[in-house]
Amino acid sequence: SAARQRCAQLDKESVFEWFGLHLNPAKRIEFMCGLLHMCQPLELRFLGSYLEDLARKDYHVLRDFEFRANSPSDLGVLTDVVDPVIRSKLLVCLSLLGSDSRECAGILFRILSSEEDCGFSANDTAGGPLEQIALLFTMASLHPAFHFHQRQVVRELLDKIELSMEEGKRQRQRRLNVQATVMSNKPTLAHLNPKLYIELSMYSFFSIPPWAVINTIHD
Known part of the structure; x- marks a missing residue:
């Protein structure tokens, strides 16, 4: 089906990244509980043993x-x-x-x-x-x-x-x-003083000395 094809295209690493980086703690808990509800009985028994072993470490x-x-x-x-x-x-x-x-x-x-x-x-x-x-x-x-x-x-x-x-x-x-x-x-410099904006642009491009720009402004 189309839904199954879309699921097959999911990248596992992207799912891990989404779960680890984009979900807040409450949504992480809710998402995991939702996944567990979708598991088969034997899958749940296996996951229970796996979780028990992980929890034993702490x-x-x-x-x-x-x-x-x-x-x-x-x-x-x-x-x-x-x-x-x-x-x-x-x-x-x-x-x-x-x-x-x-x-x-x-x-x-x-x-x-x-x-x-x-x-x-x-x-x-x-x-x-x-x-x-x-x-x-x-x-x-x-x-x-x-x-x-x-x-x-x-x-x-x-x-x-x-x-x-x-x-x-x-x-x-x-x-x-x-x-x-x-x-x-x-308002930008170009709006406030178009002449000054042009002169400063010329200075930055052609390396016109600062005194030349200042003299132009006061003309």
């Missing part, structure tokens, strides 16, 4: 963090999503949250659902708070420890965050367009 480094991420008492104090330190800790906790940690997922859900707007505006720059919030809500909306209705609520909040991010992009693009228009409409 087990000792992350063991203490994983314990705290699955501890209700430790999670209960991480309530201020606006605080960048708390936000970073929540990202770590969601990354290390066990798939059967329902109680901890419930605590995280209450934290996230109480921060609908998170106090950020559409003007926040890329890579800033809104992008981190989007990653946080994306992970929660896909995490198996959350109940279905919890993931739905988080997904609705994520949609609002993404709309804010898109609005921020449009506002930044409009500002760039305005700046470009202003710069293009600035």
